[in-house]
Amino acid sequence: MFECELINRCGFFAKYQESKDLACRGFMSLYCRGPQQADCKRLQYRAEHGVPPDDDMLPTGQKMAGSGS
């Protein structure tokens, strides 16, 4: 198992790691702890902008549904 190097600093992971939402958990196993890590849009955003994206931005680049903002 390999984890994203940002797993301890990622706002999305911090906010949703305890989530029971299946889609959310799926993203974490695919991206944060899985084979699609290199495709994470959050990583790309951080690399491009030099700052982390909103906590509610998913690894796919979409916004978390129902985040209320």
Ligand code: SF4
């Ligand atoms: S969402 Fe992306 S940046 Fe955050 S821990 Fe997962 S793979 Fe890493």
